[in-house]
Amino acid sequence: MTELITTRRLFSSLEELMLHRGVLVSRETVRRWCAKFGRACANGLRRRRPRPGDKWHLDEVFVRINGQLRYLWRAVDAGGNVLDVLVQSRRDKAAARRFLRRLMKKTRAVPRVVVTDKLRSYGAAHREVMPSVEHRQSKYLDNRAENSHQPTRRRERAMKGFRSVGAAQRFLSAFSGTSPHFRPCRHLMTATGHRAEMTVRFAVWDQITGAADLPAEA
Template sequence: MDSASPSYQGHRYPAELSAHAVWLHHRFPLSFREVEELLLTRGVLVSHGTVRQWCARFGPEYAAGLRCRRSRAGDTWHLDEVFVKVNGVRRYLWRAVDQDGNVLDVLVRSRRDAAAVKRFPAKLMKKQCRVPRVLVTDRLRSYVVAHRKLMPSVEYRQSKYLNTRAENSHQPTHQREHALKGSRSTTGTQRLLSVFSATSPHFRPRRHRLTAPQYHAEMHRRFATWHQITGSTSLPSEA
């Protein structure tokens, strides 16, 4: 097991099983009950509650491991916001991506005022330990305030036509809407999307730019990284 992998001490099931369940839930638009059903087809009998516990316990650690192995983010940051439903109530999801489409961070808030807008870039700069060379947003006026207060020296571009990269990054989240509706709190949604934003893109290389052999080699490398992070070796075997 890799020295940086989570501790599974005291858990009944092996690392391979919990890692596979977390991967299924965050890589595909599957609910906990659907993951339970897929595991049952492999002869593994666990409840959807156990799958939920695995995702809550191990998901953040897996996501942190993936982030540590990512290459340095680009110097052009695209910020955008979108509506999501949390327990039937509308919330705002803020997302930042670089010029290559890599997700830098996400933040779920109940409001879309200037205070919320300023909090997100501040959190992002703290994580990245730097400011971008270029900041791109849509025409929401609160972004202007955030730029003026937090990073006045950064080149700022505000246009709905320049921010399609961030808008496209929201698409996988829309596929998770059913899971978001099942979350009862903004904190729970924030936790879910933080793990999802690190896990799902890891297994989504730009396939249209790769030949079949290149794609298979890239996916093999990414699964190898996943096994190192999770401390697993392979998928669980059928009973």
């Protein structure tokens, strides 16, 4: 529900912004703007976040793209921040190795601990890419990464699936960087604290998108 309200608010803000200037736009136009500028906004939010924690949770989940089975690899830190996502056609050692190398290159960091499920590909790739890092494998310790898939699943259903691997990768890269910004740990906050936090986050969003620099309407 929070995600739906946030999405509607973003679409409504864009529509109102254009209407104030006498320009009529459709939802399809706004969708194309999001596809074009979403990655830049997500990168702006990532730059404002603190450095990732030293405990990384990795998980993979299948997605159907144009009727074909693909795998979405995801890494989050102990705080639930999404470090990276990658859509691949396999979940073997080569795919795990590629994801680990990409993850280290993107974060420019080496974790203290890596937590995964019991997929053997993780162990083989871990021994090759980061042998000095502690590796914990358990189907019970990786809930943080598994829970991070839930917003993607809901968005996948709303979009009625993805049409290509490239489109899925572009969308999920932007979505995974933007969605957590509007999803604070609500269960750990009071109602007053949640409203105050969301006010701050929308103010940051306005700065990222440049809306804060626009002149106020009379």
